[in-house]
Amino acid sequence: MVRPRPPLIARDAALGELERLLHGAAERGSAFVLVSGKAGVGRTTLADALAARHHGPLLRATGAEWERDRAYGVLGQLIGESSRGGAVEVSSAIARNAESAGGTVLAVVDDAHWADQPSLQALASAVRHHRDTRLLVLATAVTGDPDVPAPALELLHRVADHAITVEPFTPPEVGELAAAHGALLHPSMAERLWRHTGGVARHIGQLLAEVPRTTWARFDPALPAPAAVAASVRTALAGCSPEARGLAEAAAVLGPGTTVRDAALLAGVPGDVLPALDEAVAARLVEFGGRGLTEIGPPDPMVRAAVLAAMGPAAAARAHRRAADLIDDPVRRMRLLVAASPMPDPDVADRLDALAAERAAEGAWGVAASLLNDASRLTEDRLKRESRLTRAVDALIGAGDAFAAAALVPEVESLRETPLRNAVLGYLAIVRGRAAEAENRLGRAWDLVNTEREPDVAASICQRYVLHSLSRLRPEELVSWADQAVALAGEDAPAGVEAAAIRGLGLAAAGRAAEALAAYAELAERVQHGAQAQRILMGRGWLSLMVDAVDDARADLESSVPTTFLGGSTRISLWARAWLARAQFLTGDWDDAVRTVREATPLLDRAGIVLAGPLLYWTAVAVHALRGDWDDAELALRRADAGPQDYEIMRVPSYLARAHVAEARADSAGVLRALRPLTQPWAGGGVDQPGQWPWADMYAHALVLEGRYAEADTFLTRQEALAAGRGPGSARARLGAARGRLLGSQGELDQAREAFEAALELLEDLPLRYDSARVNFAYGQILRRAGKRRDADTVLTTARETFAALGATTYVARCDRELKAGGVHVPRTERGLGELTPQEEAVSQLVASGLSNREVAAELFLSTKTVQYHLTRIYAKLGIRSRAELAARRGS
Template sequence: MVHRRPPLIARAAALAVLDGAAARVARDGPGFALVSGPSGVGRTALVDELASRHEGPVLRAAGASWETGRAFGVTGQLAPGGDLVAGLGPGTTLAIVDDAHWADTESLQALVSTVRHDHEARLLVVATCVSGDPHVPAGALDLLHRAATTTVALEPLTAPEVGELAAARGVPLHPSMAERLCRHTGGLPRHVVHLLAEVPRSVWTRFDPGLPAPAAVAARVRESLAACSPDARRLAEAIAVLGPGTAVRDAASMAGVDGDVLPLLDEVCGAGLVELAPHGLTQAGPPDPMVRAAVLATMGPAASADAYRRAADLIDDPVRRMQLLVGASPVPDAAVADRLDELATQRAAEGAWGVAASLLSDASRLTDDRLLRERRLTRAVDALIGAGDAFAAAALIPEVESLRETPLRNAVLGYLAIVRGRATEAQARLGRAWDLVNSEREPDVAAMICQRYVLHSLCRCRAGDLVDWADRAVSLVPRDTPAAVEAAAIRGLGIAGLGRGDEALACYAELAERVQHGAQAQRILMGRGWLNLMVDALDDARADLESAVPTTFLGGSTRISLWARGWLARAQFAAGEWDEALRTVAEAEPLLDRSGIVLAGPLLAWTAVSVHALRGDWDRAEEAVRRADAGPQDYDIMRVPSCLARAQLAEARADSAGVLRALRPLTGPSAGSSIDEPGQWPWADLYAHALVLQGRDAEAESFLDRHERLAAARGPASARARLGAARGRLLAMQGEPAASATAFEAALGLLEKLPLRYDRARVSFAYGQALRRAGKRRDADIVISGARETFASLGASTYVARCDRELKAGGVHATRSGRAVGELTPQEEAVAQLVARGLSNREVAAELFVTMKTVQYHLTRIYAKLGVRSRAELAALRGHEQAP
């Protein structure tokens, strides 16, 4: 049987550095590469992979702590005859010295001297050494680092990389579990691999399992504990029970240690069982979760349970105290379970759903009554979804689905379907929950179902339904309960979707005054920030959304944070802060992948597409479009930004037909939907411009009439300006230059006091095209030059190129008398460039804002002047002219 080497994860860059060092040996002579990193980070695996790829000889040696005094012990392993250079062949030889920090001094000096002085040797010494180990000889480390001509410092794996490593080993992990395993092992591949092999596979599908220490770590900890004095051992055990950030005073009291504790701290720290906090001697904790797990396992169930009970008496924090009592409860305990449930209810009222989920999960395990146990488990899943951990919640779904059907169970399953973007399933689950619930007997559950319907309606862009369900939720329970507060936090968006923006702002002002702290405030800030963005209050929007981004609000929701980031990126894009917008998107993407909340994905991708496309970074724009289109598109809140992303890419490419194709799904019947509401989604003006550029004037007229009436009645200034620019373009195409100029001037006037740099430049560009079409070339030159300056400051290279083409086509600065016979006019040159790029006559007409008849006229003259007979010959000629 052939055993394939498991793939290395996240080490491609390190391998490339070592490959480069090996390649340089043939040109520059011998080299010394040093691979460093903490114990277990994969230094040996990296050099093994390097050796397997190397085509020449490979020599191996390893240092050992007990052989540091054996002179030339390492070089003797590399060359048993003692002369390393004499045995080298013509090709490059790798001399790998693993654990070189334990190598004898004489061997290290000999290797360093060979590299420094034997310039003809085709030798690359690759040494590995540990970092962060106080027991390693300082002299050896200093010599290795001074000798290195190439250095590679390996870092622990990230959570996604841990997930990738697990998948490569045949153990798929949901992102929450990958993050938990990463924290537990410190991201060190050796420990990750050991645990994947040692822990039963069923553990990896659970929510919040207790992970053990790898067997090797457990064995080392047992030996260290056995070697400690009785007082030191008790102190180490107390610190393990109390956990990170333990007050040394509390640990000493729990361990029954009298007198001077410092010698005991020296002992347990020296044994690697305890680590002092960096800011002094008053706090300590286990060096990592694995050591803590190993100490607790060594104590045994009875001793650890007793220690947990004693520790709970020392802790003031109620959540931590209850977690310690859970550790002391190996069998169901109704009293402890009831206290956990009560505390979880308090934390849920504050919106601290992550904490509530953990408490309810513990309460469920300690509950003997089947119906109550099932209810607590179901509520734990609901809290996980509220915290934004859809993957962890999904891990518990098989267990929840096996429970008896209740309104609560169906409401929770519907909630998960919402955050996973499954509208049809959500509708069925919530409908069943509402059919089953008795609102008089279970008003809290009925209010929860209403609040889930609020989310469902928001995602469907059904403003009327949203307000109706929010009002039902508030009528069923006191207004300070979680369901009522969360429904109210979204209700304002529904009111705005009905065209009552001022009323919505007043609702948020009252709500923000009433709820000023905690995770619920995060939800209110996000909703108000979203609304402020709709009504052109850009500065207020950014302030609210930036405040809603952190998830430190007593365990605030990842779901809310993702939406806050999505709309913050849109606000930054609108303000012309495109680099900041891309950073916001980049910061959100790992959170999106880790949480499993797909709803916010298209919104974030839309902003990325907008920036990349306008900057001409087509590969990144296409990648972002693929992200926008990934996953289900059941909900309008996913479908609309996905359509807008594709339309933005098409517009950046001057593909007006592509814009129409991308946005056509939004033009269907919209009864009950807020998709058409001015300020909600800026798609109508994009569609209108594309209709005009495609020569579909009658359709553009009808489309604009409807949307302009709506915008005039209740639209923000930005929406009216964007539609006004489309109207100006249509009037220019219809041969009404005066009316066109009036429309454009009005649009620019609406934008004058708003910090919407891209919108102003875009409107100015269209206005300049209309002026040039009307023969006012000097006026067009001034307007387009201003637009070009703004586009250039934004890095919008696609529009900069269009402005340059327009300015050249306008010919204001061209010298007629200097043009040779047969030379193309500026307008002909613009047409020739676009035709040579492969654009059709219709597309050229749309790009240059002229008629197709004009394009055909110019093209005939171009063929005659250049002596070509077809578009293909023109493209070939232009390609030849541009070739070096």
């Protein structure tokens, strides 16, 4: 029976490099390649993949520990004959063998760290002394194994012409490998398997084959060791003294970061512990931690699982219970008691519930979720068990792990209907971007709840409505629900604090920014520590961005990105990253903005919080489009559009992202198509809030560029009225530039100048580099069209310098065309083909590049008729009759 070849996952780059080297051996001569990595990481699979793609002569050999002293044993496997003499003499035989084979010879030596040195020396000499021979030697070797002889590894690294290191899989790659084995893992489970196995392909494949499929759909399952690892650990334990075995078992029970003192006490090792510790370390059952000789732990989670399994359930339970008496940390102590409780235990379950409530009060939802899930499993009373399980799902969502929460949904949906159950399912629907489902679930929860008997549940429902209203961009509803949550729960309860942390955003969106800032100042003073502080900082940073306090916004948002706030929320971190990227974009730190989005992407994929996706990728689309990186822009745009678009907070940034692409392509009609939904009645006041969603000026500019002046005037008048009453300076500046473009297009140059100068004055003290460049560009276009070429040249040069510093190549090119069309720095003797004017030269370049008259008009801010007029004159001057001839003439 032929053993199926393991799937090749995430090794395309390494395989491509090996293929390149193999082809190079045919063109440039022989070479020696070393492929190394941890045991089981996939070195052999990679070598097999190369061998499968090689159509020439193939030689195979495998090193073995028991044959490493047999001279030329590996070489005998390769060329089928025993060899005598020194390495150089033998290398000649290898070369002759390769030359007679016909074609490029691929010689694979697997596990070369066990190969005999004479064979390795002969292969190295064959490569070095017979470079004209078409031979590629590929040797695979294990690294990081203390049993592997150092001389062999040193020799391999010394003789290798090329070295390729095979790294363990990343969590997404673990998911790919699992899918190839027929198991679909959600990202959080893929990460759990990755942590358990260290990303080693062999262990992953073994567990996927050995563990029941139902395990992978559970929340927080206890993963065993692969059978091979378990057998190795059992053998190691059997060979240990009672003291060393006791230390290994104690380390497995207590887990990583255990003090030697605690392990010795639990193991009952008296006196000098070092001999037993040396023995356990040598057996690879224990390793030292990060604090020298004072801290130990299992080498990895698999060894820990294997040791606990070898102890047996009864012994392991007794050890866990004894260990709980040694630990001061309450969470760690309770987890030890859970491991010691195979049957329902009301006392332990109640203690878990109480501790979960404490952690929830701090906003440490991830810890609370784990404690509540354990409590539900140890609860015999059905109503209590169902309540604890439901609260565990709620806490998981609060922590931002939507995938793990979704894994428990079938069980929660099977429970009897309660207000809490509906509220939790509604909460999950929100973070998964399903507005209609959330509306139904929360509405049902509110209908069922009795606010007098269950004020805490009612407050929780209100708090979910706060998030729902935020996502629907309904500020008045948000403030109303937040006030109810605080009234029901109290201002210091988790639901009250979380509602207050978002309430300020509703106040600001409703035009009460000063009140919102004061509320955040009071809240931040009252709650300075723990995971709740993360929510407050994020909300305040978001608000600061809305009111042009960009430096304050960056400080708060950067502080609220980490999730190290006692188990802080991934959801809050994602919101913080999205608005931080936006702040970095506005200040011109575009590389930082792209990096922020890139670093958030794995977190978004792992958490499953699709609600935050469009907001995050909006900024990436803008940067890539302005830089002319169209493939990256389209990829980010697809990410922004992925999943449901039920919530306005998802739809609005998605529309803006599309508008950025269209504007970067000088497609004003495309801008209008992208943003037209925001002019519809569904958008409401939340979309029109000046300062948060910078779409109104883009829409107005596009209307003017399309010649729809009356419509632009009506639109701008409404937006200016809103901004005058409650808009920050940046919003008024953006609208002022759009007004300036409209006035200039209608021939009102003096009024246009006033509008542009006022806009630039509003931006003067703000660090908004992109907005300043954009206003200057529009101003320069108007001045050039009005014939004020020297003034236009000054303004456009300022815009160009800023765009160039940002890397906005699309606008740099436009500035160059505007400057050239202005002709201030272009002597008549340098006008180009057929003595074209600067304006004609700009038109001819764009037409020759393939743009239509309409597209040229949008690019140069001209009417279509003017473009046609210039094109007619160009044809006459150059003596041509078509666009094709113009393109050919310019290309010659």
